[in-house]
Amino acid sequence: MRHDDQDADGGHTSSRRAFIRTSSAGVTAAALAATGAAPTSPAAAPETAVTAARLAGRPVAVTPACDGHETPAAMEGPLFKPQSPERGDLITPAVSGVRLDLTGVVYDTACTPLPGALIEFWQCDQNGDYDMSGFSLRGHQYTNSRGAFRLRTIIPRDYWGRWGRRAPHIHTQVQAPRGPVLVTQLYFPDDTRAYGRDFAALNASDGILNRACTIALAGPTGGAYTGAFDFVIKTTVQ
Known part of the structure; x- marks a missing residue:
């Protein structure tokens, strides 16, 4: 069944999983391998030009440089599910599609990397379907000691919803x-x-799309893409 991913108010309060990170998060993040892989990734993804540059500490001109402005927000929609598994690899035996290895860094508005930041991902599959009975193509992870994350997933497909084709x-x-x-x-x-x-x-026909939130892609190589996107977030409620 295909689903629309937009509702009137975003449903932020009712569906949000509480996140209270204790000091143990810093210990966990500091213990991660220096590869920049997410703590739950079962295996490191192949190194690419993007990840190699990050590991070497070189700037990567893939998304707009941090300028103190928060990454643009969007509505959550009705398809978020709490209590997703903690993992950085969403590729399971049931998942097929064009592979995507996405990396990035989470910064605060002072452009400082944020260790232990929570990132939740959910998406539809190669047919435009969301898994509402389980947690296929759903997961959360925490950034490592350098504020970095890695997600192994697939490129989702477009689909029809109440707001037209997404x-x-x-x-x-x-x-x-x-x-x-x-x-x-x-x-x-x-x-x-x-x-x-x-x-x-x-993209041109999607009235919700924000071009500022476009992933920078390299490839495809061997039928798979490498992508990068850096987030800038606020750390205090204002």
Whole structure:
């Protein structure tokens, strides 16, 4: 069954999973391997030009540089499910589609990386379907000691909903320990190639899409993409 991912008020209060991170988060993050992989990733993804640059401490011009402004927010929609598994790899035997290895850093508005930040991801599959009975293509993770995350997933497909056809996107919630929640959606460049779909036309027709939240993609190489997106979030309620 295909689902619309937009409701009138976003449902932020009723569906939000509480996040109170204790001092143990810093210990966990500091113990992560220096690869920048998420703590729950079963295996490190292949190194790419993007990840190699990050590991070497070189700037990567993939998303707008941190300038103190928060990443644009978007409505949550009715399809968020609390209590998703903690994992950085959403590729399970039941999942097929065009692979995506997404990396990034979570910054505060002073452009300081944020260790232990919560990131929740959920998306539809290659058919435009969301899993509402389980947790396929759903998961959360915490940034490592350098504020970095890695997500192994697939590129989702477009689908019809109450607001018309939605362009392919990944839902995200990002939250610093005890901070406010940023809810947003990540999109794909016009020249993305997946499932025979015209991403340029889909993006142009989606009235909810925000171009500032476009993932920077490299590839496809071997049928898989490498992407990068950095988040900037507030750490205190204002």
